[in-house]
Amino acid sequence: EAQVTQNPRYLITVTGKKLTVTCSQNMNHEYMSWYRQDPGLGLRQIYYSMNVEVTDKGDVPEGYKVSRKEKRNFPLILESPSPNQTSLYFCASRTGGNYGYTFGSGTRLTVV
Amino acid sequence: AQSVTQLGSHVSVSEGALVLLRCNYSSSVPPYLFWYVQYPNQGLQLLLKYTSAATLVKGINGFEAEFKKSETSFHLTKPSAHMSDAAEYFCAVSGSGDIPTFGRGTSLIVHP
Numbered sequence: 001e002a003q004v005t006q007n008p009r010y011l012i013t014v015t016g017k018k019l020t021v022t023c024s025q026n027m028n029h030e031y032m033s034w035y036r037q038d039p040g041l042g043l044r045q046i047y048y049s050m051n052v053e054v055t056d057k058g059d060v061p062e063g064y065k066v067s068r069k070e071k072r073n074f075p076l077i078l079e080s081p082s083p084n085q086t087s088l089y090f091c092a093s094r095t096g097g098n099y100g101y102t103f104g105s106g107t108r109l110t111v112v
Numbered sequence: 113a114q115s116v117t118q119l120g121s122h123v124s125v126s127e128g129a130l131v132l133l134r135c136n137y138s139s140s141v142p143p144y145l146f147w148y149v150q151y152p153n154q155g156l157q158l159l160l161k162y163t164s165a166a167t168l169v170k171g172i173n174g175f176e177a178e179f180k181k182s183e184t185s186f187h188l189t190k191p192s193a194h195m196s197d198a199a200e201y202f203c204a205v206s207g208s209g210d211i212p213t214f215g216r217g218t219s220l221i222v223h224p
Contacts, residue, residue: 004155033211040121042202042216043156058211090155098144098163098206103155 002027006091006104013081013111021076021107023091031094032074033058033101034066036087043090049074081111114139114205118215126223131175131190133218135203138184145186146204146212147177156202162186173197198222 004025013019025032033048035058045058049068063085065077074093078085088108092101119134137143144163148156160171167179177188186203200219206212 031211035214040216043214045211048211092156100146100148100158100161101156101212103148103157105155106153 002102004091004093004102004104006089006107009105009107011107011109013109015082015111016080019078019081019109021078021089021091021109023074023076023104024072025074025091025093025102026072027093027095027102028071029093029102030071030096031101032068033092034064034074034076035090035092036060037090037106038087046076046089081109083111085109086111114143114207114213116203116205116213116215118201118203118218120218121216122219122221124221124223125193127195128192131188131193131197131220133188133201133203133220135177135186135188135215136184137186137203137205139205139207141207144206144212145177145179146206147171147175147186147188148202148204148214149173150200150202150217152199159188159201193220193222195222195224 007022034046035043044060047066049055091104094101115138117136146161147159150156160169162179170176175190200217203215204212
């Protein structure tokens with residue numbers, strides 16, 4: 001089944017403790033993105049990647065890192081999480097043709 | 113530069129009534145337009161897309177949207193609402209190779 005898989009689905013952590021949210025897609029898509037969703041703000045892009053080793057900042061990149069060493073994987077790294085990064089995070093991927101994204105099921109992160 | 117405005121953070125309809133969710137966009141290039149649906153505790157799912165072909169686009173679950181360039185609109189409609197249509201709906205715009213910008217979302221409430 002074609003899909004984007006994120007792990008974990010839920011995560012509670014403490015301020016300053018480094019964490020990684022994994023994202024993997026099995027559709028050989030070139031483009032991958034990370035979004036955060038907050039009430040009343042919709043989806044805001046954190047980082048995106050147009051292919052292996054090619055990444056760029058989105059609208060809200062502060063406090064996040066990404067890497068794209070393989071085409072299928074696009075992990076999101078929070079080096080020192082803070083409470084304002086408590087949010088619902090989505091990974092998404094698409095082909096080079098702009099036919100819409102396939103989204104993962106989301107990761108609900110709480111930083112205390 | 114591009115932006116999306118979804119009019120109404122909440123829309124309430126009775127089961128069987130017409131559904132109309134409004135989306136206006138701005139884009140400096142010919143736009144690609146999308147509607148996504150998010151059911152509770154799930155990721156976003158592509159409903160339909162406009163990519164410069166027919167201006168009336170049909171999607172899944174009986175939804176359709178019409179691209180009106182003169183009004184810079186891409187409103188989503190469904191003739192008869194079902195209880196299962198209750199969800200959050202997002203409009204998004206992008207250029208052909210760009211990363212999409214999402215609206216803030218409209219919550220559709222369906223009353224029996």
